[in-house]
Amino acid sequence: MPFLGQDWRSPGQSWVKTEDGWKKTTKDENETNNNVSERKSYCKEEHDKENLILSINYDVAAKKRKKDLLNNNTKIPYFHKDKWIYVHKGSTKERHGYCTLGEAFNRLDFCSAIKDTRRFNYVVRLLELIAKSQLPSLSGVAQKNYMNILERVVQKVLEDQQNVRPIKELLQTLYASLCSLVQDMGKSVLVGNINIWVHRMENILQWQQQLDNIQINRPTNTGMTFLDLPASLQLNIMHCLSDGRDLVSLGQVCPDLSALTEDRLLWKKLCQYHFSDRQIRKRLMVSDKGHLEWKKMYFKLCRCYPHKEQYSDTLQFCTHCHILFWKDTNHPCTANNPESCCKAVSPQGFINLFKF
Numbered sequence: 001m002p003f004l005g006q007d008w009r010s011p012g013q014s015w016v017k018t019e020d021g022w023k024k025t026t027k028d029e030n031e032t033n034n035n036v037s038e039r040k041s042y043c044k045e046e047h048d049k050e051n052l053i054l055s056i057n058y059d060v061a062a063k064k065r066k067k068d069l070l071n072n073n074t075k076i077p078y079f080h081k082d083k084w085i086y087v088h089k090g091s092t093k094e095r096h097g098y099c100t101l102g103e104a105f106n107r108l109d110f111c112s113a114i115k116d117t118r119r120f121n122y123v124v125r126l127l128e129l130i131a132k133s134q135l136p137s138l139s140g141v142a143q144k145n146y147m148n149i150l151e152r153v154v155q156k157v158l159e160d161q162q163n164v165r166p167i168k169e170l171l172q173t174l175y176a177s178l179c180s181l182v183q184d185m186g187k188s189v190l191v192g193n194i195n196i197w198v199h200r201m202e203n204i205l206q207w208q209q210q211l212d213n214i215q216i217n218r219p220t221n222t223g224m225t226f227l228d229l230p231a232s233l234q235l236n237i238m239h240c241l242s243d244g245r246d247l248v249s250l251g252q253v254c255p256d257l258s259a260l261t262e263d264r265l266l267w268k269k270l271c272q273y274h275f276s277d278r279q280i281r282k283r284l285m286v287s288d289k290g291h292l293e294w295k296k297m298y299f300k301l302c303r304c305y306p307h308k309e310q311y312s313d314t315l316q317f318c319t320h321c322h323i324l325f326w327k328d329t330n331h332p333c334t335a336n337n338p339e340s341c342c343k344a345v346s347p348q349g350f351i352n353l354f355k356f
Contacts, residue, residue, distance in 0.1 A: 102142030
C-alpha cells in the first residue's frame with residue numbers, strides 16, 4: 001500500500017472544498033479563485049470599516065444630542081410626563097434596584113402640574129422642601145430638571161401675576177440654600193461645575209428682581225367690585241381665606257376693609273383651623289381688657305408651629321401596588337377595592353417615601 005503524505009497530489013493541482021464536496025483544481029484556477037476571494041474579503045473589510053465608522057458617528061451624534069438635551073443652556077428642555085410610577089425600595093425577583101427621590105421627581109409629570117391651578121401650590125411647596133434639605137440628594141439630571149421646572153413656575157407667575165409671594169419665598173429659600181452649599185463644593189455636595197451653579201444663582205436673583213417689578217394691572221371692566229359688596233358678604237369671603245398674611249394685605253386696601261380684618265372671630269377661626277387646642281393653650285395672649293388677642297396669637301403660633309397644609313389636588317399612593325400617581329389619573333391597581341388602598345400624599349410625605 002503506497003504512503004500518502006501531504007505531497008501525494010500531482011504538481012500543479014490542489015483540492016478545494018465546495019458545496020458538492022472536494023474538487024480538484026489546477027494551479028491557474030486556484031490563483032483565479034484566490035484572487036476572487038481576496039477581492040471579496042477586501043470588499044467585505046471595506047464594508048465593515050464603513051459600517052463601523054457610521055456606527056461610531058451615530059453613537060457620537062446620539063451622545064451629543066443627549067448632552068445637549070441635558071445641558072442647562074438647551075432651548076427645549078425635556079420633561080417626563082409619566083402619570084404614575086412604581087415606588088420600590090429594594091430588589092425583588094421581579095425588579096432590581098430601587099426608586100430614588102431624584103428618579104421620581106424626573107419621571108412624574110410636574111411640568112403639566114404647574115399649569116393646573118389645583119396642583120400649583122402643591123408643586124411649589126414640594127420645590128421649597130427640596131430646596132431646604134433635599135437638593136444635594138438629587139442626581140445631576142434631577143437638579144437640572146428642578147431648575148427647568150422652577151423656571152417654568154416663575155414664567156407662569158410673571159404671566160398670570162398670581163401667587164407672587166410664595167414664589168418669592170421659594171426663590172429666597174433656594175438662594176440661601178445654594179449659598180451654603182456652594183461653599184461646600186469641595187465636598188461634592190452639588191453635581192456639576194461651580195460656574196454652572198453661580199450662573200443659576202444669578203438667574204435666581206434676576207427672577208427675584210422681575211417678581212419685585214411686577215405691577216398688577218387693574219381690571220378694565222366697570223362692573224361690581226369687592227368694595228361694592230355689603231360688609232357681611234365681605235366678611236364671609238374673608239372667612240374663606242386660609243392665610244393671615246392675605247388678610248393683612250386686604251386690610252391695607254382701604255380703612256373699611258382694615259376694620260373688617262380686625263374681627264376677632266375671623267382670627268379665632270383661623271387659629272383653630274391651623275393649630276390644635278393644645279398648641280393654642282400654650283400660646284395664650286390676653287389683652288388689658290381680658291380678651292384673647294387672636295391676631296397676635298396667630299402670628300406667634302405661626303412662628304412656633306407649621307401651618308395646616310391644604311391642597312385642591314395631591315399625589316396619591318396605592319399601598320397595595322406601591323404606585324405613586326396623580327389623583328385624577330388611573331393606575332393599574334390589582335386590589336379588589338382600589339379606593340381603600342389609596343391615600344393622599346403631602347409634599348413632606350412625598351419626600352418621606354424615599355427615605356430608606
